[in-house]
Amino acid sequence: MRWLRLSLRLFLAAVFLYAAYTKLRQPWLLFAMSIDAYQLLPAWAVLTLGRTIPWLELLLGLLLAAGIGLRYAAAGAAILLGAFFSVMLQAYIKGMGIDCGCFGLGEKISPLTLTRDGLFLAMSIALMCLARMHRFRPAISQ
Amino acid sequence: MRKAIAALVFLLAAFAAHSAPVKGRGAPNAPIVLEVYSDYECPHCKLLYEKTLVPLMAEYVDKGKVYLIHHEFPITQIHPHAMEAACYACAAHHVGKYEQACEILFRDQAIWSASGKVDETVCSILSPADAKKVRTLAKDPAIAAEVQQDMQEGHSVKVETTPTLFLTYRLKQYPIPGAVSYDILRRFIDHLLAN
Numbered sequence: 001m002r003w004l005r006l007s008l009r010l011f012l013a014a015v016f017l018y019a020a021y022t023k024l025r026q027p028w029l030l031f032a033m034s035i036d037a038y039q040l041l042p043a044w045a046v047l048t049l050g051r052t053i054p055w056l057e058l059l060l061g062l063l064l065a066a067g068i069g070l071r072y073a074a075a076g077a078a079i080l081l082g083a084f085f086s087v088m089l090q091a092y093i094k095g096m097g098i099d100c101g102c103f104g105l106g107e108k109i110s111p112l113t114l115t116r117d118g119l120f121l122a123m124s125i126a127l128m129c130l131a132r133m134h135r136f137r138p139a140i141s142q
Numbered sequence: 143m144r145k146a147i148a149a150l151v152f153l154l155a156a157f158a159a160h161s162a163p164v165k166g167r168g169a170p171n172a173p174i175v176l177e178v179y180s181d182y183e184c185p186h187c188k189l190l191y192e193k194t195l196v197p198l199m200a201e202y203v204d205k206g207k208v209y210l211i212h213h214e215f216p217i218t219q220i221h222p223h224a225m226e227a228a229c230y231a232c233a234a235h236h237v238g239k240y241e242q243a244c245e246i247l248f249r250d251q252a253i254w255s256a257s258g259k260v261d262e263t264v265c266s267i268l269s270p271a272d273a274k275k276v277r278t279l280a281k282d283p284a285i286a287a288e289v290q291q292d293m294q295e296g297h298s299v300k301v302e303t304t305p306t307l308f309l310t311y312r313l314k315q316y317p318i319p320g321a322v323s324y325d326i327l328r329r330f331i332d333h334l335l336a337n
Binding site: 043047098105106 | 186300302303304316317318319320321322323325326327329330333334
């Protein structure tokens with residue numbers, strides 16, 4: 001269990017750090033345009049998320065890598081990945097043919113990207129459960 | 143010197159890539175070049191054209207800040223009349239009525255895509271003489287070849303869906319995802335121009 005938790009934690013940390021890197025290395029308005037292409041939010045929300053999501057991903061990546069506040073970091077990762085997955089799925093069902101915006105530009109939403117992000121979501125949920133189990137284990141053993 | 147050579151190489155490459163007539167609007171020497179690959183039967187392309195490109199043309203293209211290039215990219219697998227519409231738009235370009243054809247094709251998209259009456263839609267905004275020329279040209283294999291060339295260019299830059307946009311500024315190309323809203327695109331253009 002410990003090795004599984006460690007593997008999931010480090011893998012998800014790498015995913016979030018890479019996602020943050022691909023967004024922060026380009027003008028933030030390009031990522032805002034990726035969010036805007038989903039046609040779900042007003043301009044002010046698009047601009048706010050375009051500025052903040054890459055930094056949130058960086059923070060989650062660092063917390064996961066360091067193992068600090070793992071339960072909260074894993075829950076945050078699951079919420080973020082759940083939100084990404086649901087908006088990607090609805091865009092795919094609508095046949096919007098837009099970029100997913102996951103790791104920079106130029107990656108269209110496809111069954112492949114949905115499967116990949118679905119796996120990331122499952123991993124983050126598993127990590128969240130493992131982190132909770134780990135927290136309660138000492139109490140059970142007493 | 144290096145910048146001048148790079149600019150020359152870019153211009154030569156652009157010239158080679160656009161051996162077919164370029165459906166451009168604005169000043170070709172504008173600091174920003176925006177290339178749009180679209181399909182007249184695609185609802186998201188209609189949205190992009192009406193909500194983003196129309197105000198962009200008024201505020202940036204016609205003021206010499208952006209050079210807009212249209213590319214035909216009909217997705218014939220799902221849009222049965224898209225190829226015919228693209229041929230009519232290209233034919234209209236040859237008589238100097240591309241913008242008008244483009245506008246009416248997007249405006250009446252729901253009508254002609256249901257009825258298949260592309261000819262009637264485009265010719266409704268042309269004079270009888272122009273309509274006659276466009277009808278003849280639209281059936282010319284050379285026009286179909288122009289559309290195919292646009293599509294090949296699209297495939298060469300990995301265009302898979304429509305609308306797809308590429309914004310070029312100082313030799314750097316930025317892919318713009320989907321039907322981006324005018325407000326966000328405007329901010330990005332302003333950001334680039336401010337630099």
